[in-house]
Amino acid sequence: MEQIKQATSEIIDQLTDLAEKLSQDDFSRPLPVLMESSIGMHYRHIIEFYEVMISGAGKGEINYDSRKHDPELEQSREKCLERLKGIRKAITLESAMNLKLRGSYTRETDIRFTISTNLERELVYNIEHAIHHMAIIRIALQHEFPDISIAKEFGYAYSTLKHIKK
Numbered sequence: 452m453e454q455i456k457q458a459t460s461e462i463i464d465q466l467t468d469l470a471e472k473l474s475q476d477d478f479s480r481p482l483p484v485l486m487e488s489s490i491g492m493h494y495r496h497i498i499e500f501y502e503v504m505i506s507g508a509g510k511g512e513i514n515y516d517s518r519k520h521d522p523e524l525e526q527s528r529e530k531c532l533e534r535l536k537g538i539r540k541a542i543t544l545e546s547a548m549n550l551k552l553r554g555s556y557t558r559e560t561d562i563r564f565t566i567s568t569n570l571e572r573e574l575v576y577n578i579e580h581a582i583h584h585m586a587i588i589r590i591a592l593q594h595e596f597p598d599i600s601i602a603k604e605f606g607y608a609y610s611t612l613k614h615i616k617k
Contacts, residue, residue, distance in 0.1 A: 455574045456542055458609065462581050463539045465605050466494065469588070470528050470535070472599050478528040484594040485587065493584045495525035498534045500580055504573045505541045507550065513573060514553040547571055582608050 470478065473490065481487040499518040507513030524530050552568040586606035592599055604612055 452547055452571055455571055455578070458578050459542050459574060460539060462578060463535050465585065465602050466497070467532060467535050469601055469605070470494065470532050473528060475528050477596060479526045482591050482595055485591050489525060490588055490591055491525040491528070491531065493588050494531045495521060497581045497584050498524065498531060498538065501538045501577050502534070504577055505538065508548060508570055512551045512553060513568070516554050579608070582606060
C-alpha cells in the first residue's frame, strides 16, 4: 500500500507544481488542441475521481458516475490547489478496506452494476486515470505553453518510464 500511496503523492506533487506555474487564464482557457476543453477541466476530472473514491471509502461504496462536474473547480486554479492538498492528506490517512463499486455502462439510467473492489485497487485505478489525463495535459503544454517546464515523468505511466530507462 505504501508504494501506491507514494505514487499518488508524486502525482499530486506534479499536478500542484504545474498549477502553480500556470496563470489563472492559461489554466481555464479553452484550448483548440484539447477540442476546446481546458487544462482546468482535466484537473477537475482528476480531482473529482479521487474525491469520489475518498468519500465512497468512508461509506463502503464508490460510484464515479456520481461526481459533481463542478464548473467552478475547473475555472479556479486556487480551488484545485486547495483540493489537491486535501486529497494528499486523505490518502495518507486511508487504510486497506473492501468496497463496492457501483456504475453503469449503458445509456439507460436505471441499469447499474455492483462489483467488489478494495481501496488499493481504486487507488491504482485513480493513479492510471490521473496519468492518462496528465498525458493529455502534457500535449496541451507542448502545443500552447512550450516555455513551461514540467517534470520529465509528467503524464507517463510508471511502466513506460521503466521501459524508456532500459
